[in-house]
Amino acid sequence: MKAIAFITVVLCGSLIMFGTFEFPDWGDPQSPASRHLSPYFIEQSLADTAVPNIVTAVLADYRGFDTMFETTVIFAAGLACFFLLRTFTKKTRNERLYRHSSTGIIINIKKGGKRPDDSSKFERIDSLWTPYDLIIKTTCRLIIPSIQLFALYVIAHGHHSPGGGFQGGVILGASIILLAISNDLRSTLRRMSEKASAIMAAAGVLIYVGTGILCLLLGAAFLDYEALAPLLQSSRIMARSHGILIVEMGVGLAVMAVMIWLYYNISSAGKHDEGL
Amino acid sequence: MNDLITLIASKYNYWAFIILMMLGLYAMIVKKNLVKKIIGMNIFQTSIILFYISVGAKEQATIPIIEHSHGTEAHPIQAINYINPLPHVLMLTAIVVSVATLGVALALAIRVYRQYGTLEENEIQSQINQL
Amino acid sequence: MNQQFPALIIIVPLIVALVITIVGWLNKKWCFPLALIGLGTPLLISVGLLLEVLKKQVITYHLGGWRPPMGIEYRIDHLSGLVLVVIFSVALLNLIASREKVLAEFPEKAGAFYGLSLLFVAGLAGITITGDAFNLYVLLEITALSGYALIGMGDKHAPLAGLHYLIMGTIGASFYLLGVGFLYLMTGTLNMVELSQMLPALYSSRVVIFAFFFCLIGLFIKMAMFPVHGWLPNAYSYMPTAASGLIAALTTKVMIYVMIRISLLVFTPSFVFVNTLLNSALVWLAVIAIVTGSILALAQKSLTRMLTFIIIAEVGYMVGGFWLGNRDGITGSVLHIVNDAAMTLCLFLAVGSIRFRLQSDRLSDLSGIFRTMPFTMIAFVVGGLSIIGVPPTCGFFSKWYLIKGGLAAGSYEFVAALIFSSLINIILFFRVIEIGYFNPQTEGRNDDHTTPANGGINEAPLGMVVTSLISATSLIVLGIYTNVLVGKVIQFVL
Numbered sequence: 001m002k003a004i005a006f007i008t009v010v011l012c013g014s015l016i017m018f019g020t021f022e023f024p025d026w027g028d029p030q031s032p033a034s035r036h037l038s039p040y041f042i043e044q045s046l047a048d049t050a051v052p053n054i055v056t057a058v059l060a061d062y063r064g065f066d067t068m069f070e071t072t073v074i075f076a077a078g079l080a081c082f083f084l085l086r087t088f089t090k091k092t093r094n095e096r097l098y099r100h101s102s103t104g105i106i107i108n109i110k111k112g113g114k115r116p117d118d119s120s121k122f123e124r125i126d127s128l129w130t131p132y133d134l135i136i137k138t139t140c141r142l143i144i145p146s147i148q149l150f151a152l153y154v155i156a157h158g159h160h161s162p163g164g165g166f167q168g169g170v171i172l173g174a175s176i177i178l179l180a181i182s183n184d185l186r187s188t189l190r191r192m193s194e195k196a197s198a199i200m201a202a203a204g205v206l207i208y209v210g211t212g213i214l215c216l217l218l219g220a221a222f223l224d225y226e227a228l229a230p231l232l233q234s235s236r237i238m239a240r241s242h243g244i245l246i247v248e249m250g251v252g253l254a255v256m257a258v259m260i261w262l263y264y265n266i267s268s269a270g271k272h273d274e275g276l
Numbered sequence: 277m278n279d280l281i282t283l284i285a286s287k288y289n290y291w292a293f294i295i296l297m298m299l300g301l302y303a304m305i306v307k308k309n310l311v312k313k314i315i316g317m318n319i320f321q322t323s324i325i326l327f328y329i330s331v332g333a334k335e336q337a338t339i340p341i342i343e344h345s346h347g348t349e350a351h352p353i354q355a356i357n358y359i360n361p362l363p364h365v366l367m368l369t370a371i372v373v374s375v376a377t378l379g380v381a382l383a384l385a386i387r388v389y390r391q392y393g394t395l396e397e398n399e400i401q402s403q404i405n406q407l
Numbered sequence: 408m409n410q411q412f413p414a415l416i417i418i419v420p421l422i423v424a425l426v427i428t429i430v431g432w433l434n435k436k437w438c439f440p441l442a443l444i445g446l447g448t449p450l451l452i453s454v455g456l457l458l459e460v461l462k463k464q465v466i467t468y469h470l471g472g473w474r475p476p477m478g479i480e481y482r483i484d485h486l487s488g489l490v491l492v493v494i495f496s497v498a499l500l501n502l503i504a505s506r507e508k509v510l511a512e513f514p515e516k517a518g519a520f521y522g523l524s525l526l527f528v529a530g531l532a533g534i535t536i537t538g539d540a541f542n543l544y545v546l547l548e549i550t551a552l553s554g555y556a557l558i559g560m561g562d563k564h565a566p567l568a569g570l571h572y573l574i575m576g577t578i579g580a581s582f583y584l585l586g587v588g589f590l591y592l593m594t595g596t597l598n599m600v601e602l603s604q605m606l607p608a609l610y611s612s613r614v615v616i617f618a619f620f621f622c623l624i625g626l627f628i629k630m631a632m633f634p635v636h637g638w639l640p641n642a643y644s645y646m647p648t649a650a651s652g653l654i655a656a657l658t659t660k661v662m663i664y665v666m667i668r669i670s671l672l673v674f675t676p677s678f679v680f681v682n683t684l685l686n687s688a689l690v691w692l693a694v695i696a697i698v699t700g701s702i703l704a705l706a707q708k709s710l711t712r713m714l715t716f717i718i719i720a721e722v723g724y725m726v727g728g729f730w731l732g733n734r735d736g737i738t739g740s741v742l743h744i745v746n747d748a749a750m751t752l753c754l755f756l757a758v759g760s761i762r763f764r765l766q767s768d769r770l771s772d773l774s775g776i777f778r779t780m781p782f783t784m785i786a787f788v789v790g791g792l793s794i795i796g797v798p799p800t801c802g803f804f805s806k807w808y809l810i811k812g813g814l815a816a817g818s819y820e821f822v823a824a825l826i827f828s829s830l831i832n833i834i835l836f837f838r839v840i841e842i843g844y845f846n847p848q849t850e851g852r853n854d855d856h857t858t859p860a861n862g863g864i865n866e867a868p869l870g871m872v873v874t875s876l877i878s879a880t881s882l883i884v885l886g887i888y889t890n891v892l893v894g895k896v897i898q899f900v901l
Contacts, residue, residue, distance in 0.1 A: 005305045013298040017291055019617045023592060025286035027335040029356055034334060036595030036605075037476055038362050039355035046342050046353065054340040054361045055368075063365060065470045065479045069533070069545045070369045072421060076526050076549055077376030079428060080556030081383040083519040084566075161341065166372060195432050202425045209422055212414075222414035224472035262379050269386050304574060317577050324585050331592050363591075366541055370584065373548045380552055381573050384559045387566035400567060 049240040051159045059164065060244040064223045067247070068208050071254050075205050078258035082198070085270030098122045099132060125184060140182035147175040155252040159241065165251030172252065173259025185268055194264055194272065197257040204254025208247050215243075289330045296323035308397045310388065314381045321374040325367045332360035340364070409459070413468035413481045416452045416491070417533050420445050424525035431518015439506055442521040446502055446528065450495040453532075457488035461895060467538070475538070476598040482538035486741065489892075490535045490664050493745050494657060496881075497752050498528045501652035504756050504874040507867075508649035508763055513560065520557075524653060527553035531661050540587045540673070541597045543665065544580065547629070551576045554658060557650040558642050568641035575638045579628030586621035589614050590673075602673050610678050619674055623666070630662035632726055633696035636719050643715040648759040651711075656752040659718065660744045663725045667741065670729070680732045687818070693727025694824040696720065701831040710758050710768040713835060714751075717794060720828050721747050727821050728809045736812025738893060743805040745892070746793070749885060750802060753790035753878040757783050760867035760875060770839065774846035779865045784843060786875035791836035793882045796829050801885035808893075 024031035045057040059067050096109050098116055101123060109115055116122040125132070148171075155168030180188040212223040220227035225243025226236045234242065264272060300323060303316025340361040345351060385395065392400045423445025430437050460466055460483055468481040483491070502524070509517050530550030537543050555576070559569030591597060593614050594605045609615050631639040643655050670679045680686060700720030707713040725747070728740035760783045761776065762768050777784050793802035806825060813821040866872055885892070 002306055005302060009298045009302045009305075012301070013294050016294050016297075016617070019613050020287055020290045020294070021283075022612055022614050023287060023290055026289045026330060027333045028286075029334050029337070031331075032593055032595040033331055033363075033591055034355070034360050034595070037597075038332075038360040038595070040477060041361055042340060042355045042358045043353050052342040052344075054342065054358070055364050058361055058365045059368060061471060062473055062478050063471075066369055066539075066542055066545055069542070069549060070372050072526065073373055073376050073545065073549045073552060075425075076523065076552050076556075077379045079519055079522055079526075080380045080552060083516055083523060083556050084380075084383045084387060084559050086516070088515055162339070166368060198432060199429050202428045206422070206425050209418060209425070213418065213422075216411055216414065221468070221472045222411065222418070222470055226472065266379070266382055266386065269390070301578075304578070310570060313574055317574055321577065321581055324581055324588065327585070328588050328591075331588065362597075366597075369541075369545055373545065376552060377548070377573070377577055380555055380559075381570065384555070384566050384570040384573060387559060388570060391566060404564060 048237065049244065050237050051241050051244060053159055053161065053164075055162075056158045056164050056244065056248070060247050061225065061240055064212075064247065067251070068205075068212065068223070071205050071208055071251050074258050075201050075254055078198075078201055078261040081262055081265045085265045086272075087270045090273075091271075097125050099125050104132065124186065136182050140178055144175045144179055147178070148172060151175065151252075151256075155248060156245075158248050159245070165248035166255055169252035169255025170259060172256035173263075176256075176260050177263050180263065180267075185264070185272070185274060189264070189272060192260060194261065197261045197264070200257035201254050201261060204250045204252070204257060207250030207253065211243060211246055211250070290327070293323045293327040293330065296326070310385050310395045310397065314378065314385065317381070318374065318378055321370070321377075325370050325374070328363045328367050328370070332363035334359045409455075410468070412452050412456050412459075413466060413483060413536060414470065416449045416456065416536070417529055419448050419452070420525045420529035420532070424522045424529065427518055427525065428522045431522070435515075435517055438518045438521045442502055442525060443499075445525050446495060446499045449528075449532065450492070450499055453488070453491040453495050456483055457492055460485055460488040476596045476601050479542050480538040480598060480600070481536050482600070483536050486664070486667070487536045489741075489745065490661065491532060493748050494528065494531050494535065494661070497656050497748055498524070498653055500752060500874045500878055501650075501656070501756070504652060504759065504871045505649040506870055508647070508759065508871075511763065512647050512649060520560075520649065523553045523556055524650065527557065527653065531657055534661055534665060538599050539597055540590065540599055540602065544584050544587065547580050547583065547665075550658075550661075551580065551629075554654055557654060558646040560650075561645040561647045563645055564641065565645035565647075568638070568645050572638040572642040575628055575635065579625045579635075582621045582625030582628070584625075586618045586623075586625065589618035589621065593618075599668075599673050603675055606674065606678070615674075615678075619679075622669055626662055626666045626669070630659045630666070630722055630726075631719055632722055633692055633699065633719075636696070636722075639719060640712055640715045643718070644709065644712045648762050651759055652752050652755045655715075655718065655755050656748050659722050660725075660748045663722065663729075663740075663744060666726070667729060667737075686730050686732050689730040690727050690818050690821055693723040693730065694820050696723030697727070697824040697828050701828040704835055705831060708770055710761070710770060710773070710839065713770075714754055714758065717832065717835070718751060721751075721794075724806075724809060724825065724828075727818075727824075728812060731812045731816045731818060731821065733812050733815050735808050735815055739805050739808030739812050742801075742808055742889070742893065746801040746805045746882075746885060749878060749881055750790055750793045753786055753875065753882060754794070756871065756875045756878055757787035757790060760871045763871065764865060764867050770842055773839065773842050776843040777840075780867065782872045783867055783875055786879040788836075788840065789879040789882055791832070791839070793886075795832045795836060799886045800882045801889065802882070804886055804889040 041054055041058055041062070045054050046052060049057045049061050051057040094111050096115060098107050098109065099122065100107070101121055151168045151171035154163040154171060155165055158164035176188065176192055215224050215227040216222050218227040225240045228243055229236045229239035232239050232242050268274060297320055300316045300320030303319065304313050307313055307316060337357055337359045340358045342353060389395055392403055394400060423441055427438050427441050430441060456466065464484065466483040469475065470479045470481065509520055513520065527550055530546045530553065533546040534543060534550065537546060555569055555573045558572060559566050590602060593609055593612065594602060596602060596605065606615060628635045643651065646654060697720045700716045700723060704713045704716035707716065725740045725743050728736045728743065758768060761780065764780065765772060789800065793800035796803045796806040810822050810825055813825070
């Protein structure tokens, strides 16, 4: 079986390599891909949209419909993981570990025993127990706001530097996941419940689609940001730049919420009980 | 011999991505662990993403972000100075799609594990045949 | 508003899917009515679009206000308009029938189910009317992702079947993406109309031939054509009954539509049909698909699995019909897309009702079912007659065109395969009718906790019965109006 697969793969690979002899050279400025459509984008996008970052301009304006569906794909992935994994029945575990905050003693309560209330003296820790580390908890507590600030910068400066909605959204999501890894899943769920992240994910995509529908209602084609010029009190070209910013914010919100939602469902296998 | 070297120098990036693609395909066909198959699928998709990006490269051109003072008559924007932005845009979408597929694949793998207790194909097959 | 229809037809299911997700967390009762609006409105819009296309030949819509190739273009012509109406009517019928099944199988996730089905349908509709090759890939993936999740939620071996389908489907989509990448490398554009104008100069290039093969192989994987069909029987047998009518009836047909679209629009017929070796090789492949599908269907003991192998044979009909290359063959193939979607919907709805009531679909458990579920079985019989190809059901007419095309092209093996599979379908369906009608009812059925109040009739809920009967009547109606369909719509495809 391995031999057949190896021979097939080598044959396929050599066949495709045989086809590459007619490809344009690597980095050729006169290749068809560099001559036909992209000169328009490079030379005209600043004049059309007032956004220096050409990639963001093409992503959110010229090919904005693709990006809307891309955001829908990531939303569908979050929804699919919820649909597949989430179980709402609560099965009690065989043992639970509690830590007394002032002394640091760990107590282990088996099934059926009396559990301490969720008071400030006893905090529940995960069964896959790693030793309590004050340094990690405090460092993450200090770093997470800076990470979030940087993420907001990445989203907002997508016009002038590499960045944009997807990149910033992932960094925002990563900050909450860092909170969940350094503390435990339950405390993060208390701060940012699953319901909130699901609704934020749908809201993010709705911001994108809503902007498009607003343009539709104002008489232009779908996702034609120039129609927003009277609403935003700006010139038609600046309206495109602002429209791109609005949809990037929607994308950032949706991506952040889906990253968190995905992490909640996959790390706890749907039970939302004890994460990684 | 000179011809051969020019040929290799101008096309070796495509060959590297084809080799990567075939590695991913081989992993998907041959490996028995479900997670290794999923990783093979991810390698396959990543090689296609890298292929597209290499299509957009241009010699001695900079990234497609126009600097602050360009765009006037003193610094006209010329297409030859910037790399092709379109493949980057397309591959942003493709990366997001591959991450989404990876997420759903892992969720399905967790369900498989919950049902059969193992992630090896041959053990799962023997469990199915016994039923 | 009329000009905005092409955008609205995709946006409405998308928005309703998002709203259902939010509402599902708050109050579950509103999910079903919202889903009805989300599928009923686009159905009306799609009928309106088809009528407009009959007047104007082609409708184009520039998204974002940018002319193609700078922006993305949506293009509706006769073929897309027809397939669009088929998609939304099948989806709406399945939605009405799935209400009780959703409440029985996963009640607390109803919002997520309706959301995913609406995203699936929105993706399919987008695939049908897009005019941009890369946009097609993104929509393929969104359709596929929702499909994987819906399939993976079934019982028994569904997660494993879903994972295999996921891996195969991703390989298929990646091959398609690679094909589009080759085309972009050689031309620099992604718009389908522009590609068809720029490619004729490059037809002799090896790269374009490779691009065509990659796109074709990717689509063959996604439509379960013969060598790469392994994922279909398992995935479709174990999927939840609430989604089976939707996914089984639509996925493979829309992939065949994409194959026709790419062959006729992007790589024009002068490139695709010029190599007779390729044509006959693909027709032979289709013949093998038909024969294997039919023979393997004979060996199955479960009704749903039997139907999945019949689907594999039907895919062979459509692919073979198209690659015959003559007018009748392509007409038959397009007509069969419409007919097969309707037939598969009818059969899977009937089997879904059977599984809902009896909790099983093994052939041995079906004794005497004509007495307990008469209306469902009427729908099943009509669907079976259509698959066999009995007039006046629609299946007869599409087979007629396919046979005419096969004779005209001289592919006698294709005609022989069609007749052979019709004979095997007769055996398959009459076996079910024999078990259901003539065998006495098994004793164990009488001590159900749901005592039949109607002299022994234990039918499925009203919604399911009504939709089964509607889809069965549509088969006959489609058959009677075939002339209208072919004359007014399909004729202009070529």
